[in-house]
Amino acid sequence: MTRTYALASVALIGTLLVGTGTAIYMARADGDDQFAQCRQGVVAGGAGAIGGPFTLVSETGETVTDADVITEPTxxxxxxxxxxxxxxxDTVRNAEAVDILEGQGISVLPTFVTxxxxxxxxxxxxxxxxxxxxxxxxxTGTPEQTDAAADAYRVYYQNHDDGTDPYYLVDHTAFTYLMLPEIGFVEFFPRETxxxxxxxxxxxxxNAAS
Structure with a gap:
């Protein structure tokens, strides 16, 4: 982990984290929250604070939107x-979680956005x-599409391509977002999960959404 990455992660957590929970939540904290029993920390803000519309290009070369992608828990x-x-x-961890859920009869789509x-x-x-x-x-997508999607999900990244090293690094925050169709963002998983x-x-x- 680079120093820039570590500092960016700390800054993002400091900006979004509320209360003493280990996860980050952006939904309602009152009695109308259908997911209250699933949360592990104090809830603040609104569900639209993370996530939103995006247009990207799939691995098959097709242009897709968030509505095309998030058709099941993602x-x-x-x-x-x-x-x-x-x-x-992180992606292997996510894949392992998806396999566990499949064994329970719950289909979840693992998604990787570059x-x-x-x-x-x-x-x-x-x-x-x-x-x-x-x-x-x-x-994937154009740089502009990537910027827009990263901004929507509050993802920090810094490209270190100076044109001299084909193996340049990209500093980035590393969190996984749980999105539900027609609901949006509901959960935020840090690396240690x-x-x-x-x-x-x-x-x-x-289960709470069904």
Missing amino acids: LMYFGYTFCPDVCPL VDPNRDTPEVVAAFTDNIHERMLGL SPADMAARTACFA
Whole structure:
């Protein structure tokens, strides 16, 4: 983990975290919250604070929107395929959680959104996601589309491409978002969340929404 990445992560957590819980929540905290039993921290803000409309390009080269992607509970992760450490670990963790949930009869879509669109073409993203999980959906896009999606999800990233090193790094925050169709953002998983814990908490939200 680079120093820039660590500082960015701390800054984002400091901006969004409310209360003493270990997760970040942006939904209602009153009696009307249908997911109250699933949450582990103080809830603040509104559900629209994270997430929103986006237009990206799928690993098959098709232009897709958030409505096309989030048709079932969806675990969204922002990273890049050349990432040497964090992204492979996080995406494998997400895939393991998806398999646990499948064993419980709950279908969840693992999704990978690149923050390095210059290198991560649809073909490159497809090779990466196919290696992680057969159902993982990879998304890329233009730099402008990537910026818009990252802004919507409050994702920090910094590209270190100076034109001299093809193996440049991209600093980025590494959180996974649980999105529900017609509801939007409901949960935020930090890196230390285990596959079993992610699966259990995702199942709670999925069951509460059904």
